[in-house]
Amino acid sequence: xxxxxxxxxxxxxxxxxxxxxxxxxxxxxxxxxxxxxxxxxxxxxxxxxxxxxxxxxxxxxxxxxxxxxxxxxxxxxxxxxxxxxxxxxxxxxxxxxxxxxxxxxxxxxxxxxxxxxxxxxxxxxxxxxxxxxxxxxxxxxxxxxxxxxxxxxxxxxxxxxxxxxxxxxxxxxxxxxxxxxxxxxxxxxxxxxxxxxxxxxxxxxxxxxxxxxxxxxxxxxxxxxxxxxxxxxxxxxxxxxxxxxxxxxxxxxxxxxxxxxxxxxxxxxxxxxxxxxxxxxxxxxxxxxxxxxxxxxxxxxxxxxxxxxxxxxxxxxxxxxxxxxxxxxxxxx
Numbered sequence: 001x002x003x004x005x006x007x008x009x010x011x012x013x014x015x016x017x018x019x020x021x022x023x024x025x026x027x028x029x030x031x032x033x034x035x036x037x038x039x040x041x042x043x044x045x046x047x048x049x050x051x052x053x054x055x056x057x058x059x060x061x062x063x064x065x066x067x068x069x070x071x072x073x074x075x076x077x078x079x080x081x082x083x084x085x086x087x088x089x090x091x092x093x094x095x096x097x098x099x100x101x102x103x104x105x106x107x108x109x110x111x112x113x114x115x116x117x118x119x120x121x122x123x124x125x126x127x128x129x130x131x132x133x134x135x136x137x138x139x140x141x142x143x144x145x146x147x148x149x150x151x152x153x154x155x156x157x158x159x160x161x162x163x164x165x166x167x168x169x170x171x172x173x174x175x176x177x178x179x180x181x182x183x184x185x186x187x188x189x190x191x192x193x194x195x196x197x198x199x200x201x202x203x204x205x206x207x208x209x210x211x212x213x214x215x216x217x218x219x220x221x222x223x224x225x226x227x228x229x230x231x232x233x234x235x236x237x238x239x240x241x242x243x244x245x246x247x248x249x250x251x252x253x254x255x256x257x258x259x260x261x262x263x264x265x266x267x268x269x270x271x272x273x274x275x276x277x278x279x280x281x282x283x284x285x286x287x288x289x290x291x292x293x294x295x296x297x298x299x300x301x302x303x304x305x306x307x308x309x310x311x312x313x314x315x316x317x318x319x320x321x322x323x324x325x326x327x328x329x330x331x332x333x
Contacts, residue, residue, distance in 0.1 A: 095165020104150065104158040106167055110174040112147050115140030117178055121185035129191035134198060135184045135256055138205045142249055149213050153220040173273065180253050180262045189257035197330035201256040208248030215241040229288040231298070238303040239285065239294075243274045247301070255327065274301075 093099075118136035122128060150158075162170065183189050190197070215234040219242075222230050234241040247270055254262035278300060285291050298304055299312075306312045 093163055093166060094169055095163045097163055099161035099163050101164070101167045102159055102161050103170065104154070106162075106170050106174065107158060108147060108150060110171075110178070111143040114143035114178070114181070118181050118185065121182060125186050127185050127187055127191070130198075131189060131191045131193050131256065132185055134193070134201070135181065135189070135253070138202070138256070139181055139253055142205075142209065145209060145213060149216060153217045155216065155220065173269070176265045176269075177250065177253075180250075180257055180259075180265060183259045183262060184257045189259055189262075193256060193258075194330050196326070197255070197258075200327055200330055201252045204248050204255065205252035208245040208252065210245070211241045212245030212249065215245065229285060229290050229294060231290065231294045235298070237298050237305075238301065239298050240274075240278050240281065240301050241303075243278055244301050244303075247274065258331075 115136065118132075118140055122132050122136065193201070211234065218233050218235070219230060238244060247266070250266045250269065254266045282295075282300070286295060297307065302316055304312055305315045
């Protein structure tokens with residue numbers, strides 16, 4: 001029995017040796033997901049979606065490109081202010097020598113001499129027509145009103161002294177206004193204006209004087225008691241009512257004369273003198289407290305009638321068309 005047990009164990013051991021090694025099963029690969037066939041409608045929608053996404057990306061990129069960098073905008077404003085101030089300083093420092101002549105000496109001499117100059121030209125050219133008298137009345141009275149304003153409410157910006165070269169430059173600029181009087185009195189203007197032309201010129205002149213004198217007095221009195229932004233009264237809807245008034249005054253002189261040179265002189269003064277001072281003023285106003293909001297609610301030289309910009313432009317286009325039509329109707333035949 002012991003021998004038979006030993007033989008059985010030997011046979012079991014041999015059987016184990018003869019059994020082949022168990023092979024581990026290879027990892028089963030998952031089948032790729034079956035793509036469902038899209039319907040023709042979905043296939044048409046997919047390119048449209050892609051096109052819409054591309055358009056949105058393009059709009060976002062273009063919007064970012066059009067957005068102004070605040071740092072770049074500040075640098076450009078600073079450069080503009082520097083250029084404008086250099087031009088203004090150059091006008092006061094022309095020629096050699098020290099600053100010896102106050103600016104208001106030259107301006108008041110020219111303004112005060114307007115009426116005598118007009119009457120002298122009327123006598124020299126023997127021109128005592130309606131146009132000559134009317135021109136002498138509005139230009140001469142403007143000079144007297146200016147002197148009264150300066151004596152009672154002096155503008156400190158005109159108290160700045162100038163060099164000899166700058167004084168001669170100022171004399172040349174102011175003399176161009178007197179050339180308009182020469183055109184009228186020498187017979188090159190309109191000696192017998194129509195009643196409509198006379199009405200338009202007087203109306204424009206009176207409104208201009210009120211704007212110029214009123215805004216200058218408001219500025220002088222306000223700054224005596226309070227420094228800072230002036231955004232009420234004459235300045236509530238326009239930032240430069242004084243320059244608007246002066247432009248209307250000189251435009252009335254040109255319209256009464258009706259000469260091309262008169263319009264050129266007024267246009268030159270507006271572009272190269274008034275525009276420079278208005279830009280310098282804007283650079284100063286925007287830095288003050290409430291300056292940005294004031295800019296949105298006011299115009300540079302034309303009062304902002306409506307808060308909406310499109311309505312405001314439409315209103316001024318209508319006013320301009322009506323004024324041009326009225327003036328064209330009053331032209332000399």
